[in-house]
Amino acid sequence: MAPERGERVAIVGAGLAGCLLAVLLGRRGIEVTVYERRPDPRIAGAERGRSINLAISARGLAALEQVGLRDRSLKQALPMHGRMVHPLGKEQNFQPYSADGERAINSISRAQLNESLLDTAEATPGVTLRFAQRVTGVDVQAGALLMEDGGTEHADVVLAGDGAYSAVRRSLGLNEDADFLEHGYKELTVPPRGGDFALDPDALHIWPRGTSMMIALPNLDRSFTCTLFWPKSDLAALDTPEKITAYFAEHYPDVAGLIPDLVDDYERNPVGSLVTVRCRPWTRRGDGAIVALLGxxxxxxxxxxGQGANCAFEDCIEIDRCLTETGGDWARALALYEERRKPNTDAIAEMALDNFIEMRDRVSSPVYRAKQAATHALERRLAGRYVSRYELVSFSTMPYARIPARIRRQNLALAGAASAVLAGLAVLLRLALRQRR
Incomplete structure (x- = not known):
């Protein structure tokens, strides 16, 4: 589908990715309408208990730079230079993210970032935002968005950024797999204490408890947003105020007293689900419209x-790049976008699942801490040649799919060098023994 005068482009979802993509398309001179099922969050406010602070890092910042929002976003964020681990019954310990201790991921409110992107989209010529407009599906043959009220809206190109439970994706009958963890999440708040942060604001705090954990990220108002990642059965088991307070006193004793609204937050905030969605194809073309999924x-x-938003932002940048490379041919651009991005999103999905085990279990181990110290020492000694997985994911824009192979090559080279050193030492030892004889 080549670009035509009067072609109608629709984005479904005015979340982070939808807004960023709208700005990028608007700046290309493309008229785009964004449909959002919720009322305008700048007026109605964010949904209670579902904010989950974002950790924006190199990929997200590179994308925000493209629309002039990098500096504004960093002013709304707090840098976190490492993890503060809170083992049960032991002293907390700080684990820097980078070998030099200088690099940081950035804690930012999802709602604040979304508002910034909404403001920018609204100010971009050619972009129209339509709130409280629920899209329930797409008819690719008729070139129509199907609306909740039974009506339709014409669209030649539909870009669906309507989330993990995408109504557009379901309507297309694509091959998809949704893998739910047995864990859910629930948010709590640690308010400021005496007008200051109750915890160290330079860290992402983790309370690893084997099969579960809690994390806390700092906010500009000096509060912390805490998120419990527990098996859903455990979340449901705390069904009285007494059980809630007793459990936290036993399992999170160093923070329980810092949450005055613990019971209220716990009882009122909803339990969210944790899901990995794998889908193919991401695009569907009919006589009337072409549809693509993103984010x-x-x-x-x-x-x-901490890569959900960063990864979704990369999708938007890739769509924009592919439009440039194909001269604005939507069909070719979106096919190229899927070809390039699918291996990368598959790779980060696996790395994110592995990092869950690391955060809830491994980080409190002395063996893990020794391994991390050794890794950082290698990074300092072999700067640019040996780089940890965390650095490549969070502090570079190397395609996710290339990272596992890079790590394997590094480890093989390191093992080879170590073997050569040991072989050399063995030769020297044999020579020394012969001379002694």
């Missing part, structure tokens, strides 16, 4: 590498 609608991942 969580195409590849929802669990949040344990």
């Amino acid at each position: 969580d609608a195409a590849h929802a991942i669990v949040p344990f590498f």
